[in-house]
Amino acid sequence: MLSTPNHENKNNTFALHLEKKEIRTKMLYRKFLTVLLLCVTIASYAQQKARWIGTWACAQQPVDKHFMPYNNQMTNRSVRQIVKVSIGGRLIRLLLSNELSAEPLEITSIYVAKEEYKIEPLTARYFSFHGKKGVHIAAGRAIFTDALKFDLKPLEKLSITINYRKAPKSPTVHMGSRTTSYILKGTSNPMTNFASALKENHWFNISSIEVYDKDVAAIAILGNSITDGKGSTINAQDRWPDRMSETLNNTKEYNLLKSGRMGILNLGIGNNRILSVGLGIPGKDRFNRDILTQHGLSSVIIFEAINDIGTSKNPEETAQLLIREYEKMIIKAHERGLKVYGGTITPFKGCKGYYTEEREKCRKTVNEWIRSSGKYDGIIDFDQLLCDPASPEQLRKDLHIGDWLHPNAAGYKLMGEYAAKKILQFEENKKTEVTHIKKIKDKPLLSNR
Incomplete structure (x- = not known):
């Protein structure tokens, strides 16, 4: 038809x-x-x-007279403090904190130079505040310096010298610096000899150092004395975060990002707890101030709870409270686009005043949740790393300082190198996820048929 x-x-x-x-x-x-x-x-x-990224930081504390019983009055003093940075840069700035003092802080000048307390004078540069050398910091406040051109190398030691005009009777400090500070009467300059200075192993008013760069990120670590470095070597900078930084920033094969650099920010406080007051503000309360305010972060490590468990009067309840606070911190970090890695709680059998069978059950409950909850973006299993295979409830004999609680220098080295390798694995997984998402985006979403 x-x-x-x-x-x-x-x-x-x-x-x-x-x-x-x-x-x-x-x-x-x-x-x-x-x-x-x-x-x-x-x-x-x-x-x-480019943006600001942390290369060094420490958590701020009020003075505790039990640990710092001497006169901390810094009025008309010059204080030289040494830090070791993680990443480098050509533009730096310093954050000064008077947050935990009840009186204002008045500074005449601050200069930074290379190396130890015997500085290289020709490398010295003065910080400024809105173009002026001096600054007034009100009680309860913190302030950044202006940006300063300075050729800072990765893993380099910096000397920061503060000339105080007037200081609070109770300063804002970090007590567990494991690094000597040098104190002279009067005002110093880069040519001043500090050989006769009073020596104290604490940091005063310095909170963080940042570099201005791109393609770089930082990791902030919430921790207690194990992170703060009790048992590490004075002035050697061999805490586990230091060893982690050395592994990430000093070895060519460990290229986290295109630049091969990663800022490591140690916000540990000795005798700190998550749930209640030990030394410093509890972890659950200082997480916002000490961790989430850091600049240039890509991720966070939460490795704290041993002091909560070791002093607990109700270990079963403590386990559940810790888990609840972990979840809150993880949510806060994830809301800001940060990855969160969980460190398992290390063994402490043999530690006098801390260990009981009930508290060990609490530790195991918390560690099981850290490993299996799926809340973290990755697990750093310090427990498995440091435990004695023949007696998993205690540390290996060759890795602690004798108190069955704190690792020694060898233990910290092992922890730092292990943590660095885990971070590299997590970052590689992140890259794989991004590549997978990109491939999905690249596929045609509409059929040509």
């Missing part, structure tokens, strides 16, 4: 309709790809844009 002209017109109309629909579909698809490409370009630009 032959087609009628009317039937042919209908077929032509239908074909034309299909052709127009296909054209519109292709145009929509092209617009979608254009928008997607624009988004990717913007995201790429944002990633490449």
